Amino acid sequence: MTNQVVINKRRRLSKDELAVNIVGVVLIGIFALICVIPFYLIIIASFTSETSLIRNGYPLLPSIENFSLDSYKLSLKNPIAILKAYGTTIGVTVVGTFLSVLLATMTGYVLSRKDFPWRNKFAFFYFFTTLFNGGLVPWYLLCVRYLNFKNSFAGLILPLMFSVWNMIIAKSFMSGLPMEITESAKIDGANDLVIFAKLIIPLSKPLLATLSLFSALAYWNDWYNCMLYVTDENKFTLQYYLQRLLGSAEAMRIVAEKSGIALPSIPIESMKMSMTVIATGPIVLLYPFVQRYFVKGLTIGAVKG
Amino acid sequence: MEKSKTKTPFMKVIKRHWLLLLMLLPSLLYVIIFSYVPMTGIILAFKKYQYAGGIYFSPWNGLNNFKALLISGKLGMVTRNTLLYNIAFITLGVLFEMGSAILLNELFSKYFKKITQSLMFLPYFISWVVAGAIMYNIFNYEKGVFNHVLTSLGGNAFDLYNTPSAWIIVIIFLKIWKQTGYGSVVYLAAITGLDQEMFEAASIDGASAWQKIRYLTIPSLMPTMMILVLLGIGNIFRGDFGLFYQTVRSSALLQPTTDVIDTYVFRLLIDNGDIGVSAAASLYQSVLCFITIMISNGLVKKANPDYALY
Numbered sequence: 001m002t003n004q005v006v007i008n009k010r011r012r013l014s015k016d017e018l019a020v021n022i023v024g025v026v027l028i029g030i031f032a033l034i035c036v037i038p039f040y041l042i043i044i045a046s047f048t049s050e051t052s053l054i055r056n057g058y059p060l061l062p063s064i065e066n067f068s069l070d071s072y073k074l075s076l077k078n079p080i081a082i083l084k085a086y087g088t089t090i091g092v093t094v095v096g097t098f099l100s101v102l103l104a105t106m107t108g109y110v111l112s113r114k115d116f117p118w119r120n121k122f123a124f125f126y127f128f129t130t131l132f133n134g135g136l137v138p139w140y141l142l143c144v145r146y147l148n149f150k151n152s153f154a155g156l157i158l159p160l161m162f163s164v165w166n167m168i169i170a171k172s173f174m175s176g177l178p179m180e181i182t183e184s185a186k187i188d189g190a191n192d193l194v195i196f197a198k199l200i201i202p203l204s205k206p207l208l209a210t211l212s213l214f215s216a217l218a219y220w221n222d223w224y225n226c227m228l229y230v231t232d233e234n235k236f237t238l239q240y241y242l243q244r245l246l247g248s249a250e251a252m253r254i255v256a257e258k259s260g261i262a263l264p265s266i267p268i269e270s271m272k273m274s275m276t277v278i279a280t281g282p283i284v285l286l287y288p289f290v291q292r293y294f295v296k297g298l299t300i301g302a303v304k305g
Numbered sequence: 306m307e308k309s310k311t312k313t314p315f316m317k318v319i320k321r322h323w324l325l326l327l328m329l330l331p332s333l334l335y336v337i338i339f340s341y342v343p344m345t346g347i348i349l350a351f352k353k354y355q356y357a358g359g360i361y362f363s364p365w366n367g368l369n370n371f372k373a374l375l376i377s378g379k380l381g382m383v384t385r386n387t388l389l390y391n392i393a394f395i396t397l398g399v400l401f402e403m404g405s406a407i408l409l410n411e412l413f414s415k416y417f418k419k420i421t422q423s424l425m426f427l428p429y430f431i432s433w434v435v436a437g438a439i440m441y442n443i444f445n446y447e448k449g450v451f452n453h454v455l456t457s458l459g460g461n462a463f464d465l466y467n468t469p470s471a472w473i474i475v476i477i478f479l480k481i482w483k484q485t486g487y488g489s490v491v492y493l494a495a496i497t498g499l500d501q502e503m504f505e506a507a508s509i510d511g512a513s514a515w516q517k518i519r520y521l522t523i524p525s526l527m528p529t530m531m532i533l534v535l536l537g538i539g540n541i542f543r544g545d546f547g548l549f550y551q552t553v554r555s556s557a558l559l560q561p562t563t564d565v566i567d568t569y570v571f572r573l574l575i576d577n578g579d580i581g582v583s584a585a586a587s588l589y590q591s592v593l594c595f596i597t598i599m600i601s602n603g604l605v606k607k608a609n610p611d612y613a614l615y
Contacts, residue, residue, distance in 0.1 A: 013413065016513040024408035025417065031405065032421040035428050035482065038439040041450055045442055057448035107332040110325045117318055122329060127615060129340035131539065132595045135587025136570055137580060138346020139339070141360055162335045192324040221432030224547065228575075243434045243551070246441060269448065276438040284430050291423065 046071060046274040050267035058273075071270035075278065082278065084234055085241040088156070092237065093219040096157045100215040101208060103162050108170025109196050114179060123171070126164050140228065155229035156237065160218050166211050173207040174200060209293035213286065220283045238279040245275050347591070349584035370585035379569060380586070384593075387544045387565040393477050394484075395537040399530055401481055402488030407522055409489065410496050411514065425486035433547030436479060440552050444475075469562040472553070476563065480548060488533070495529040496522065531612040535605060539598035539614075542566060542590055566590045 013021070045058045049068035052059070059066070075082055107126070111119045133139075149155030177200065185195045201208070223239035230236060236244070319326065346360050353366040374380055405425070412418045428436075443450050444465045452462040465471055499522075507517050544565030553563045555572075566586065573583035598614075606613035 014514070016515055017411075017413075020408075020411045020514040020518070021413055024412050025414075028405060028408050028412070028421045028425075029417075031401075031485070032424040035486065036424045038443065039427060041442050042439060053448060057453045058442050058445070058450045060450050060454060103332050103335070106328050110328050113325065116322055116325055122333075124615070126332070126336055129336050131598055132344065133340060133591055134343035134346045135584065135591050136567075137349055137574055137584040137587050138343040138360060140574065141346065141349075141580070142339075142343055145359060158339070162332055162339075164336075167332070192322075193328065196328070217430060221430075221434075223432060223434050223551075239432045239434045242438065246434070246438055247554075272438060273442065276435055280431055280435050284427065287423065287426065287430065 042273050042276050046270060046277050048270060050270050053267075053269040058269075068267075068270070070267045071274040074267065074271065075274060081233070081241070082275075085236050085238045088153075088235055089220060089238040092153065092156045092222075093216055096160060096219040097212055097215040099157070100161045100163065100166065100218075101211045104166040104211055104215075105170045105174075105201065105204065105207070106196065107162075107167045109174050109200055110192075111167075111171045112174040112177075113182065113192075114175075115182075126167060130164050143229065149229045151230055151232045151235060153235075156222065156225050156235075157219075159225050160215070160222060163214075163218075166214060170204075170207060170211065173204060177203055206293035209290040213290045216286065217283060242275050242279045246272055347584070347588045349580065350588040352581060352584075354580040354584075366581060370581040371589075373582045374585050374589070377582075379564070380589070382561065383564050383566045383569045384542070386562065387542055387567075390476060390480075390544065390565065391537065391541045394480050395534060395541075397477065397481055398484060398488060398537070399534065401485045402533075403492050403523075403526060403530060405485060406489040406492030406496060406526075407518055409493060410522070411518070422486070422489075425489065427486070428483040429487045431483075433551040436483065436548075437551035437554070440475075440479075466556060467558065469559050472559055472562045476548065476552070479552060480545065483548075491533065492526055492529060495526055499525050528612060531605065532614065535598075535601060535612075535614050538601045539594060541597055542593040544568065546571065 041058065041060070044062045045053065047062070047067055047069065048059055049066050050070060052063075052066035052068075110116060111123050111126075113119060143149040143155065143159070147154070147158075149158075181199055181203070182195055185199055190198075221239055222237060223243050226235075226237045226240035227243070230240070349360055349363075350370055351365060351367065352363045353369070354360075355363045358364065409418055409422060441449070444452075446452065446462065446464045446466065451465075456462055465475065503521060504517055507521060512520070544567040546565075546567040549563055549565055549568050550571070553559050553568075555568075556563075567590075570583050570586045570590070573579045573586060577583075602614050
């Protein structure tokens with residue numbers, strides 16, 4: 001059998017395989033281009049002079065004569081607002097990702113233990129929250145009136161801290177690990193927490209990479225909780241800062257206030273684009289590090305079992 | 306180890322597994338506080354909310370909140386929009402995600418496969434705020450790239466923000482654009498898990514590449530597809546708030562084609578501060594979602610228990 005596999009791999013492409021490949025290269029190629037072009041447009045616009053943007057609009061092609069670093073220079077010259085937003089976003093992302101991966105894996109592990117007789121009952125208790133919920137209004141009132149989330153970091157971290165889907169991904173991954181690991185460690189006298197931390201977690205690298213990426217993305221890209229709970233400009237997250245900047249009048253006010261530059265000379269159109277680059281960059285750079293784990297970590301299992 | 310089929314006594318489980326239960330405690334508290342307690346808040350839909358009384362001690366209001374909701378005349382429109390958009394997202398989502406996963410899997414150039422897959426994943430990484438910035442860059446009436454190209458080709462400038470019907474295409478496109486990279490990885494993971502000998506055997510028997518896709522790959526992806534479709538159906542009355550909020554930017558003119566239940570509830574709550582009516586609207590949404598998922602999962606379970614969600 002192995003010989004045949006090798007022979008098959010070496011043989012030249014047959015006509016229909018070639019056809020599938022041509023169709024694939026063309027369709028996938030076009031789609032991939034469509035995915036990347038908007039990023040290209042944003043980046044070249046962020047490096048274009050404000051006068052050119054106002055005269056000609058956002059460019060399709062980069063041009064050397066209109067090249068300008070003004071918008072980045074202004075952002076770096078008066079970085080306090082941006083630095084604060086970066087600080088908030090990074091802090092919330094790091095703390096939030098750690099806590100949410102811990103919660104998802106710890107819960108997922110317990111529910112994957114086949115010797116735990118209540119695992120299915122608990123699994124449904126968690127899963128039910130995805131079938132039915134109280135909606136935005138009671139949630140909002142709970143957070144604002146009873147938990148006092150207004151202008152607190154808890155309001156940025158807690159709402160995204162536990163995801164039933166991440167827990168289910170963790171549970172299906174850990175169900176795939178050999179049960180003997182837990183059993184033999186138990187015989188050696190290790191308790192459940194030690195087994196989880198010292199044996200299961202080191203074996204779950206693809207899972208940890210996948211869940212960390214999901215959680216980090218959710219925290220980094222969060223503008224919603226910031227919009228609901230934060231009114232203090234010093235606690236804005238990057239995305240919410242960008243959201244405010246994109247509304248022109250609001251943007252003018254923020255930049256003028258923070259930099260003390262006269263309104264007409266603020267390169268507002270190019271700043272919108274450079275802020276987009278600044279707010280997106282770091283999280284995209286994360287992808288290459290987790291990519292190799294991704295397919296392995298992402299196995300969606302059913303709730304039951 | 307308890308191997309017998311008899312039910313383990315309550316106290317015995319607690320004694321034996323107290324540490325496991327302790328490990329569950331943080332997430333249990335979390336779902337109780339953030340999911341189960343708010344569920345009790347649905348009574349707000351039947352109350353006249355007063356700040357002093359809060360959720361539980363405000364006076365009852367009968368069905369007046371629901372009456373106000375019906376009188377507003379928007380409920381039908383936002384429900385229709387939410388439903389139709391989600392149907393489009395689910396069907397086109399399956400088509401694009403499964404299609405690109407199958408094609409990616411067939412590609413012989415590993416280099417091309419890796420690069421395109423990474424590029425397709427890029428939109429998944431950005432927030433809807435950044436997607437809003439992209440929309441501004443491309444479709445802004447005066448400065449957008451789209452009109453820039455259109456006028457230089459001799460056409461007339463197009464005002465997207467004054468053309469409600471065009472948003473149907475834009476919204477669907479944005480969703481597919483952002484979601485396909487991620488969805489295709491889910492299907493690819495399923496393809497990678499398939500028995501490779503099955504494909505080798507088919508090749509030896511003379512099956513063409515198309516036949517293998519048609520009779521082997523697609524049928525083996527059905528369980529994954531059913532899970533994703535069922536999840537989509539469970540949320541069929543829930544709009545992707547960020548998508549609509551950040552790209553449409555609350556333009557009243559575009560509401561006929563872009564207002565969904567979630568944006569409607571949000572406006573009632575945050576802009577109008579109308580807590581009773583917005584609670585009624587969100588209860589209406591939750592009940593619709595619950596009924597749909599119960600019925601669809603039940604039907605799937607009846608047809609094939611392996612494909613059911615729970």
